[in-house]
Amino acid sequence: MQENTRSWLLERQLMPADKVAEYADGLCYTDLMAGYYLGAPEEVMQAIADYSAWFFVWDDRHDRDVVHGRASSWRRLRFRLHAALDSPAAHLRHRDPLVAGLADGVARLYAFLPGTWNARFARHFHAVIEAYDREFHNRVEGRIPGVEEYLALRRLTFAHWIWTDLLEASAGCELPVAVRKHPAYRRAALLSQEFAAWYNDLCSLPKELAGDEVHNLGISLIAHEGMTLEEAVEELRRRIEECISEFLVVEKDVLVLADRLDDGTVRGRELGTAVRACLGNMRNWFSSVYWFHHESGRYMVDSWDDRSTPPYVDNEAAGEK
Template identity: 25%
Template sequence: MNQKPSPSPPDRHRMQHPSLFVPFASGLNPLLPQATRQMWYWIDETRLAPGEAGRRQIRRTRPDLFAGRVYPDADLELLVLACHWLAVNFRLDDQLDEGPGGRQAEVCRAAIDELSAVLGGQLLDCDTQTPLSCAYADVWRRTATGRPEGWCRAFAQDLCSFLESYYVETVHRTTGHRPGIEEYLAHRRATVGMGWLMDLAELTLPDYLPDEVRGGAAMQELRNAAAEHVGLVNDVFSLQREVALGYYHNAVVVVHETLACDLQEALQQVSKMVADTARRFVAAESALPAALTAQGVDRPTRRLAYDYAKKFRPMMRGNHDWHFEVERHRTDDLPTDGTAPDYAHDLLESSDYQPLSQGTRRAEAEEEAS
């Protein structure tokens, strides 16, 4: 199949970055410093950053800050759990978006199948498995313990959809397939990972939602709008880096190719799409009471669902604010010879690692948190 040429990297000094419509209040969890220390201890314990390159990438990414932004009212236990899920999935993203694993279908397929098997309950021998799989096993065990089967099933399904999206993109790259706008938006709802992040937000409620409410059409419309908003905002901020890497699963690039316009015009179009999804979210939020009443949901459960829907607002705003605060999407760390960064192939290519001593882990965690 003939592949379209990738657009030239945009000049950040010449392109005008559009303002993005995010009509929600900003927040930050006051427990973030404690959660940061526990996150780094766990990263060292699971060897998610076996070298300095991986540690530097985590510092540039700040998964802990993302958690603090999108879960401003979470207790420490949930905030730490969110930090751990974000840390391991950002490290997976490093391997499959920027590393050779995302250009080799068999490598990507094996990695995704191994992680999906963990979510299905497969026991692992962490002396022979990758740090990614062992980290998944640990955080999934803590996530699922004591929680209802329906919620665990929904979380696992959403996380498996997120994982599968990496393989879809790998197949696109190896076959030359370039998605159109509608195909891309449906795909983006999975790739951005908001499904499982929104499932975690449910844990801040006093009770769990019934499966039929969580998975009902009215709630799914809210979740879809929030996920698209988060994905499109990320695409705007990551454009320069992704074009430099030849990564074309970005809404700006898709619009650029589909509408045959320049990147600046495509950027403006995506900014309008961001505003449209925010308005769609607000409309779906307003329609939720009538929809749940028509569904026959009782009053206490409706109140629980309204409170759950409100959790998506700080998630959308927190995602926006986090992008301004971190270095993850800059290009200053990219090798000039076109090769993958060192951190992008430090977890899938080798599984023989030795756990650090407990004292060393504590010392390094304290150093990173400070």
């Protein structure tokens, strides 16, 4: 999978060849997904891994557009991504590799489950793109959102519901609304994603403080709750640990739900099995995210020449030449 994703990044020109050769494997993007969506068919797992690599490259482009004040470049990209999400086939050969890469990624993901799942995935990702736009303007203006505003926005910029949707693709079963919105299932999904987002904030804090960032839970706590850096770090850790302890409680309720769904019918057995698979992978997200942040070159800021400028990024605005 790692080799295939590396080849895909090259083929799609999403990273310069020299940066792919030097950094792609060490960034561990594929490893992160491989530790999350266990049990997925190989074709599904590869599509998720490639989409994940695309997401990180997009995040880096967004960051560089902010740093270099490329507002018009970001605006064009934002609208093109919305269009590619709605009609991927029409954007497979777009001159901006990031647009073409998204088109290829979602076209493959759309092949696995029914159109209702595709429409939900697209709806969730449209919201993510708009959240990135809000983050762009906050960063350009130097505006640090309040804690509650930040937490709501972070659920979108971290794409909580996208990664949760992909659990169903991994399990090969679209879950009905009543299951997805069951309080225990939804709470378990949210807790696994909140852990990931907040642990990411904790590990990104040195890089983001060095880059005068405004989007980090630690930074919001310092700016709006009057905390020192040490107190903010301690509060982040407390929230992260609470995600783990609460998940262990609600996990039991989801297992009860799965048992109830498995009522002896073929459909009931399918749903019960799918819910158990999705829940098991929510649990896997904790360990995979923890491992990723301590192994990926994305967070080893002390080894960078400039703690605010990752060595694996391309400062050019691709597609704008």
